[in-house]
Amino acid sequence: MVAGVAGIAMIFSCESKEVDNAIIEEKPVDATFATQTDEMLIKLDTLYSDFESPWGMTWLPDGKMLITERKGEILIFENDAFTGQKIQGLPEVHEVNQAGLLDVAVHPNYAENGWIYIAYAKPFPDNKGALTIMRFKLDGNSAVQQEELITAMPEWEGGRHFGSRIVFDNEGYLYFSNGDKGNKPENAQDLTNAHGKVHRIHDDGRIPSDNPFVDQNGAVGSIWTYGNRNPQGLVYDKANDRLWEVEHGPQGGDELNLIEKGKNYGWPVITYGINYDGTPITDITEKEGMEQPVTYYVPSIATCGMTLVTSDKYPAWKGDILIGALAKMHINRVDMEGTEALSQEVMFQDIGRVRQVSESPDGYLYAITEGTGLLVKLLPVN
Numbered sequence: 001m002v003a004g005v006a007g008i009a010m011i012f013s014c015e016s017k018e019v020d021n022a023i024i025e026e027k028p029v030d031a032t033f034a035t036q037t038d039e040m041l042i043k044l045d046t047l048y049s050d051f052e053s054p055w056g057m058t059w060l061p062d063g064k065m066l067i068t069e070r071k072g073e074i075l076i077f078e079n080d081a082f083t084g085q086k087i088q089g090l091p092e093v094h095e096v097n098q099a100g101l102l103d104v105a106v107h108p109n110y111a112e113n114g115w116i117y118i119a120y121a122k123p124f125p126d127n128k129g130a131l132t133i134m135r136f137k138l139d140g141n142s143a144v145q146q147e148e149l150i151t152a153m154p155e156w157e158g159g160r161h162f163g164s165r166i167v168f169d170n171e172g173y174l175y176f177s178n179g180d181k182g183n184k185p186e187n188a189q190d191l192t193n194a195h196g197k198v199h200r201i202h203d204d205g206r207i208p209s210d211n212p213f214v215d216q217n218g219a220v221g222s223i224w225t226y227g228n229r230n231p232q233g234l235v236y237d238k239a240n241d242r243l244w245e246v247e248h249g250p251q252g253g254d255e256l257n258l259i260e261k262g263k264n265y266g267w268p269v270i271t272y273g274i275n276y277d278g279t280p281i282t283d284i285t286e287k288e289g290m291e292q293p294v295t296y297y298v299p300s301i302a303t304c305g306m307t308l309v310t311s312d313k314y315p316a317w318k319g320d321i322l323i324g325a326l327a328k329m330h331i332n333r334v335d336m337e338g339t340e341a342l343s344q345e346v347m348f349q350d351i352g353r354v355r356q357v358s359e360s361p362d363g364y365l366y367a368i369t370e371g372t373g374l375l376v377k378l379l380p381v382n
């Protein structure tokens with residue numbers, strides 16, 4: 001259930017820190033940052049500082065950590081340190097603007113099958129690219145048995161609004177997000193293309209027979225939801241079987257959405273944002289048959305990646321959603337009560353353009369940033 005009216009009433013001002021659990025102190029500590037909330041003191045441990053455009057991160061069962069660089073590399077970390085090793089033999093990527101090598105994820109049964117998944121912009125002629133989901137296995141550090149599972153068509157010129165994140169649910173379905181491609185927002189309302197959508201496939205790329213539009217003439221069968229502008233964040237809540245998404249809005253109107261089968265999230269028919277030149281995109285913010293965001297940001301913080309805090313290591317944050325802010329350069333904590341967003345907190349201001357926040361299998365939170373090029377670990381001090 002989407003928290004409709006309650007969500008609408010909450011226009012978060014990202015300028016304000018006057019929210020509950022307010023930050024009491026926020027200052028650099030030993031060239032890093034710390035945040036003090038009512039209940040917790042968190043110190044940022046900088047593990048690496050030489051990234052250009054990191055995008056996604058995940059962990060293997062042996063404790064190794066993989067982090068993507070948008071230019072087409074995956075760096076291998078172990079024991080919170082860069083090993084100096086990168087995965088070899090990855091596909092060529094269409095690296096333009098926001099496109100390139102994006103997310104990385106491991107199969108829920110990785111220990112048995114060894115599949116690693118990536119989302120990347122596959123090059124096409126004439127400076128075009130198309131978001132593609134590939135899986136491969138590791139032989140040493142080499143990516144072998146590469147299988148292209150699905151390509152989000154049609155291919156598109158340039159590199160705007162490619163999403164993308166990959167998550168798996170409890171039943172092993174793979175969801176991935178794809179943006180509207182920027183210069184044609186109407187894509188998001190058109191079920192005959194793959195853009196401006198969240199998609200659902202089997203782990204081997206097949207289209208599930210119970211997807212919402214498989215029987216609709218001309219519709220792309222992998223579509224799970226539509227009307228999504230540029231979803232750069234997805235996270236799956238295993239305990240409650242919920243899929244959450246954040247999408248980067250225009251000027252104002254970044255959204256946190258609860259993603260449910262077959263629903264229309266409204267872009268570009270309804271939005272709380274305006275065009276970057278100040279002109280209105282649409283007169284309406286709501287419409288019958290279109291979902292309201294659980295919350296939204298005016299002005300935009302430029303939402304990117306996200307995670308859900310399930311770990312006991314951060315008791316004050318358990319159940320909350322953390323969102324990386326690019327333009328506003330912080331980690332945004334949304335205090336959640338079930339599916340309702342109660343408030344937000346700006347944390348680690350000026351840490352950099354935060355591309356992704358993730359929770360490791362052993363329950364620690366990590367973030368990667370652009371500009372400052374960091375990998376940081378959030379360490380509870382007490």
Ligand SMILES: [Ca+2]
Nearest residue numbers: 255265266267
């Ligand atoms: Ca929307």
